[in-house]
Amino acid sequence: MTEILDIALLSFMIVLAIAVSRMQNLFMAAMMTGIFSFLSAIVFTLLDAVDVAFTEAAVGAGVSTVLLLGTLSLTTREEKIVKKNNALALLVVLITGSALIYGTLDMPNYGDPNAPVHQHVADRYIEKSGEEMGIPNIVTSVLASYRGYDTLGEVTVIFTAGIGVILLLGHIWRKEDEQ
Amino acid sequence: MRYIFMSIVAFGTWLLWSGHYTLEHTLVLAIGILSCAFVVYLAGRLSIVDEEGYSIHLIWSLALYIPWLIWAIIKANIDVAKRILNPRLPIAPRIVRVTGTQKTDLCRVIFANSITLTPGTVSLDLDEEDIVVHALTKEAADDVQSGDMDRRVTTALEQ
Amino acid sequence: MFIAAMIGILVTMALALCRALLGPTVYDRILSVNMFGTKTVLFIAVLGFLTDRPDFLDLALIYVLINFIGTLAVLKFVTYNDLGADPEEQNRT
Amino acid sequence: MTIVDILSWICLIPGCILCMIGGLGLLRLPDFYSRMHGGGITDTLGASLVLLGLMFQGGLTMVTVKLVMLLVILLLTSPTSTHAVGKAALTSGLKPFLGNPDNKGKNEHD
Numbered sequence: 001m002t003e004i005l006d007i008a009l010l011s012f013m014i015v016l017a018i019a020v021s022r023m024q025n026l027f028m029a030a031m032m033t034g035i036f037s038f039l040s041a042i043v044f045t046l047l048d049a050v051d052v053a054f055t056e057a058a059v060g061a062g063v064s065t066v067l068l069l070g071t072l073s074l075t076t077r078e079e080k081i082v083k084k085n086n087a088l089a090l091l092v093v094l095i096t097g098s099a100l101i102y103g104t105l106d107m108p109n110y111g112d113p114n115a116p117v118h119q120h121v122a123d124r125y126i127e128k129s130g131e132e133m134g135i136p137n138i139v140t141s142v143l144a145s146y147r148g149y150d151t152l153g154e155v156t157v158i159f160t161a162g163i164g165v166i167l168l169l170g171h172i173w174r175k176e177d178e179q
Numbered sequence: 180m181r182y183i184f185m186s187i188v189a190f191g192t193w194l195l196w197s198g199h200y201t202l203e204h205t206l207v208l209a210i211g212i213l214s215c216a217f218v219v220y221l222a223g224r225l226s227i228v229d230e231e232g233y234s235i236h237l238i239w240s241l242a243l244y245i246p247w248l249i250w251a252i253i254k255a256n257i258d259v260a261k262r263i264l265n266p267r268l269p270i271a272p273r274i275v276r277v278t279g280t281q282k283t284d285l286c287r288v289i290f291a292n293s294i295t296l297t298p299g300t301v302s303l304d305l306d307e308e309d310i311v312v313h314a315l316t317k318e319a320a321d322d323v324q325s326g327d328m329d330r331r332v333t334t335a336l337e338q
Numbered sequence: 339m340f341i342a343a344m345i346g347i348l349v350t351m352a353l354a355l356c357r358a359l360l361g362p363t364v365y366d367r368i369l370s371v372n373m374f375g376t377k378t379v380l381f382i383a384v385l386g387f388l389t390d391r392p393d394f395l396d397l398a399l400i401y402v403l404i405n406f407i408g409t410l411a412v413l414k415f416v417t418y419n420d421l422g423a424d425p426e427e428q429n430r431t
Numbered sequence: 432m433t434i435v436d437i438l439s440w441i442c443l444i445p446g447c448i449l450c451m452i453g454g455l456g457l458l459r460l461p462d463f464y465s466r467m468h469g470g471g472i473t474d475t476l477g478a479s480l481v482l483l484g485l486m487f488q489g490g491l492t493m494v495t496v497k498l499v500m501l502l503v504i505l506l507l508t509s510p511t512s513t514h515a516v517g518k519a520a521l522t523s524g525l526k527p528f529l530g531n532p533d534n535k536g537k538n539e540h541d
Binding site for chain 4: 339346347349350352354357360363369370377379384393396398402403410416417
């Protein structure tokens, strides 16, 4: 039954993606990407990846729309029309896409109990994390404790990126203040 | 006083959502209390903790007003839905001014929000005395200009 | 039962999407994006019941708030062309 | 089929139909200001009925509490954002469509 929903949502996403790429007005394109991430969050929910859907909602629909708008206020709202032959770019995209699709052929089916993911440490996390951590959400305890060093690395990367953005944008703001 | 009230509300909400009612997981509870305190501190720095956020006295009067509002919303919904479905029923969009007799800002906002919540009328702008309303039909405009809703908000909430 | 509700919401989403793609003015599009967000919330709420696990309602709650704040941020950008603008200041000058 | 199921049906189906009518209104109505009313239908009665129908299914549990919160937040925020869109359009100078002849001279705002 959920196949119908999947097909409907994915066709919405295709329509939106084409619209975004054809659109000259960048502001509209930013709004459309907002809808796009709403849709992809629903698809994540359908795939049972609720935590990813949370992140997609907060980052994709919330923060990145605001960041795109902030960028737009520093530049123009209209796309510059470039008349160029893009055959090479299309070729590259097609090759990359087909390589990715070829890669999915090796992947185990969705929800397959014999998939490597379900054979490794997942059982232990599910059985023990409740008594070991005392946190109801298993994903939280995996991220914050079992894979704590991994998360620390990710946080460091994001922190560095944040500092970079502040340095880049803060420079512009300082200039405006001095004027 | 307001801060205490706000902390209690924040912690109550946290308890409700987290589902940790017992003292079993002290760490999680402590983190909850800390985050509530942080939220209250931030709200204090933003200076958004004012009289309007602390209007418990309105709850009883709202209980009188809301059923009438729901009935008005249902009626207006059916009317607008009929007009969308049947092209022969005329729509006559117009902009009118409505005078609100409320004194406090909060009640004016409640009045304007009630206008918007009723389909067929949308409040576009507020100034010191009037509310600019866009109405979909003549009937909706007459209805909101007759001052019925205005009277109800004023008598229910400002006594 | 829930699948009927789901299809209804999907049709509404498609209609809102049409308006967002057609919409002559910026405000039409913002309105339909906002409505699309509301329908997403309903969709997730119904989806939880369809799959028999209504624990996902937290997600819907977050969506309502993000949708609201997102709409306001977009409107502020459209009106003042700057997210850091202070409306009071704009009125004074 | 219990009585609760019937109650859910009674709420869910009209809710969905109202949502679709509102979406149709969003497409069919002539100008931006009228379209706001179409969006208003789906946000108020449509969404409320759908959530109410789900509440009957949820029963007296945490789920219903969350649904009630969802409904309250939705009803508080949706008029605010509709008003904000309308006000932004008005300040930007978007002229409303006032097509009917009996409207002439009554447009007090101009």
